[in-house]
Amino acid sequence: MIKILLADDHPVIRAAIKMMLKGKFRTVLEASNGVETVQMAREQGPDLIVLDITMPKLDGMEVLSRLKDLEPPCRTLVYTALDPVFYSARCMRSGALGFISKTNDLEELSKAINAVMSGYTYFPRLPSSSVHMDHLQCTEMQLIDKLSDRELTIFQALARGSSNKEIAESMLLSHKTVSTYKTRLIEKLNVKSAVHLRDLAKRNHVI
Incomplete structure (x- = not known):
């Protein structure tokens, strides 16, 4: 067993x-x-x-x-x-x-x-991302896909409304480290501020 x-x-x-x-x-x-x-x-x-x-x-x-x-x-x-x-x-x-x-x-x-x-893998078959999306969403998804695993996790947490302190505590990171990631995400995802991260996340089904 x-x-x-x-x-x-x-x-x-x-x-x-x-x-x-x-x-x-x-x-x-x-x-x-x-x-x-x-x-x-x-x-x-x-x-x-x-x-x-x-x-x-x-x-x-x-x-x-x-x-x-x-x-x-x-x-x-x-x-x-x-x-x-x-x-x-x-x-x-x-x-x-x-x-x-x-x-x-x-x-x-x-x-x-x-x-x-039984020794096999089991992953979903995903549709081609370019077929049913406009150019803007396709570009946004490409930017999100380039994020590291940790960046994506922090992006998701920020989009859900978690504070830097809450994220730091849940991920065992320092407040300063989370703040650095937040700034980096704003730059990498080409948004004007952290407020726009949530809209970007919802539009691309990250949350």
């Missing part, structure tokens, strides 16, 4: 997945933040981690980066509400073996778990 770790800060979601997995796995572990996830991965050596990206203390992208260094490595399946257009390829590059959107039902998650545990 297989040992699985559910990493999500929402207990209701963890409970729903746990119910679905009942009887299929020897042990179902739970983690509610990124630091806890990395620690449990090191100590418990799960066969599979079902990982949300938006978590406190360490976001899922940072967790993926740290899991890469583990020996033996853990299979990781990302299960998140974030848009696969911006995140599925990033997660793949960071070592995840699958990506499932929370807009899908749990049956889809079950299929993904079975595929990953």
Whole structure:
């Protein structure tokens, strides 16, 4: 029987997945933040981690980066509400073996778990970004896609209205570092101020 770790800060979601997995796995572990996830991965050596990206203390992208260094490595399946257009390829590059959107039902998650545990990958097929978008949105998406994983995480947090202090605390960064990222994002995304970041994020389904 297989040992699985559910990493999500929402207990209701963890409970729903746990119910679905009942009887299929020897042990179902739970983690509610990124630091806890990395620690449990090191100590418990799960066969599979079902990982949300938006978590406190360490976001899922940072967790993926740290899991890469583990020996033996853990299979990781990302299960998140974030848009696969911006995140599925990033997660793949960071070592995840699958990506499932929370807009899908749990049956889809079950299929993904079975595929990953059978040695396959499980990622969504995404439409060509240039077919159904005007030139402005296509250009904006290209700018967003060039952001680093950490820049994208901070961009998303700022767009949701989080303060520099809140972001610093949730990502274990200094206030000054977050402020530097904020300035850099305004420049990279070619907006006039932080106020415009939210509009840009909503227009491109980052939040």
